[in-house]
Amino acid sequence: MDKKQQFPENVTQLPSADRREKLRILEALLFAATEPLDTQTLSHHLAEDQNIDALLEELQNSYSMRGINLVHVAGKWAFRTADDLSYLLKSYAVEQKKLSNAAMETLSIIAYHQPVTRAEIEDIRGVSTSKGTLDVLLETGWVRLRGRRRAPGRPVTYGTSQTFLEHFNLDSIQDLPGLSELKGAGLLEKNLPVDFKIPKPDDTSLLTDDEDPLDEDEATAPLLSTDMQTDS
Amino acid sequence: MDKKQQFPENVTQLPSADRREKLRILEALLFAATEPLDTQTLSHHLAEDQNIDALLEELQNSYSMRGINLVHVAGKWAFRTADDLSYLLKSYAVEQKKLSNAAMETLSIIAYHQPVTRAEIEDIRGVSTSKGTLDVLLETGWVRLRGRRRAPGRPVTYGTSQTFLEHFNLDSIQDLPGLSELKGAGLLEKNLPVDFKIPKPDDTSLLTDDEDPLDEDEATAPLLSTDMQTDS
């Protein structure tokens, strides 16, 4: 970034008043133009014997460290916001969204049954879970990749995160109601089969006995695609 | 405050790399837009305690000799091509319908006498306003309906807009050419050059004491016909 230190100088060091005027002209033409300009168009406005390429290069240098740059695209010249400042041209808006039914079902299964693999989720739901559903859940930050099940194919295990607890305003995952509470609240019917069980949810970060840690790169950048290959 | 100890309050003492980066940001923002930006909008993108006026002034200085200038227009900041280079840019000029003499005269009466009613305009011009004078001005966006005069018939009052300032490259309505001379000569007085009470042209959106707000539908769709009925 030592180039930045030259920032204020550039124009004042121009060799001659004439040359400076030519640079002003090029600058104004390029600024007001509604499309990128080629050197031929630009040179119409300058004395013929001027070396326009050298002038444009000089102008490009003088803008190189500034908030806008003079760029050469497809043989034409135009001003553009400096790449590193392109964030200024973006405004970020938050869009409130509801989870799809499938995502909500998957999330609730992950919450109660974690650590759980995609195949296990599908087994509980009785339908296959699309890649997009798990993608969305990972995007919410409520679901995380925990590790890999010690089983054929070493499928990834899913669990809920700290963010999950924060969003759902839970002190701990154990605050999710169990079987008797759900029945008491009328959320489950009384005549369920005897073997109907609700697991005790557990989001401890310690891996369970049948979990292996994620591979190193997965742990830092949990790409779902990695998981998909193994899990499906 | 820790911050104050770490960063000196006075901007001129800021580390130059930081200051340069702020200048780049302002430059990029002002370059990206065609419409003038106010300091408040600009300061959203800078650390809060930055002295933005000093930064803008520095930017203005660094561009003062160039083909593009940073100008203060309509109370805001904008990059514009240098005025001495207009000869180059003639081909860029947007085709604009020439205003009739009557419309031009009416425009200056509105600008210098605002808020002003149609009857008052006619009084100064000594002739009734033909159709196609005020509506042409309203169409340019330079003139706007301000409110209604608290007087019999509640005539609509006219004034100039932000677009007017931008188009005529004025920082504020007080910068109208020859304004102080006209005021000094009493030529902006409504009646006789006796009992001087010098009005100041006023394009603020705040209504004056003898103005009422427009009715709701007029404010959103300023139809001249509404005015015709009441004003004539």
Place this chain on the structure above:
Amino acid sequence: MADNKTELHHAINKSDEKEQLIVDLEGFHGPLDMLLGLARTQKVNLSHISILELAQQYLLFINEARKYRLELAADYLVMASWLAYLKSKLLLPEDENDEDDEPTGEELAKVLAFRLQKLNAMRQAGQQLMARDRLGQSIFARGMPEHIQVIKTPQYKADVFELIKTYTTQRQRKALGKVTLEARNVWSIKEASIRLQRMLGISLEWFPISFFLQEFLTESDEHRTVAASTFGATLHLVQQGELEIRQSKAFDNLYLRQKMR
């Protein structure tokens, strides 16, 4: 327009050359504009203009125009009569008696001079405005603005009840298997009796009850409810004395007919 005015001045200065009076008034924007045009012939600053001379010129013009039966807008005629009044005030010696009420000729002249100056000032201001470096005419904004792009980040919302409810619903659905009931199409007895009466009206002969069900026989899932409610309705209508019913033996066909009255 400037040419028209010059012609007019010629016409007024040499009023015997009447042909030149065919100057159209459209060149002027009203009487004040015309007065300003006439004032220019005096070649003095507007503030030193001779209002009397101006009034005479104007009246001369109006008289000439009338001779040629030119149609003059009301604005011009109003100004003419006002100027005639002003002229008389300026020419006649001051009447010492009514100085309280009426403005003097001098004062009236001042008013006119002021109005002319005022209009002239606005006219010049308009020209000054138009001569400014205007945006899009002589100074320019960025030709290719880079617009702000709005990037929406989704923020998901869900609450814990929703979570639990979704969980229990799906677990239960699976656990209870096919027990889930679909909303069924059920015939009420009232519906059945309406239908029965309508059909019995067709004939006075005995008909098997199955005949009345024919229409529905194809849809097996509706058959049971229709049969049940039709039977119920039949009993009801018999009780009401609307229907007669007979069966030769148990489990044989039931026959119905409308009760004879």
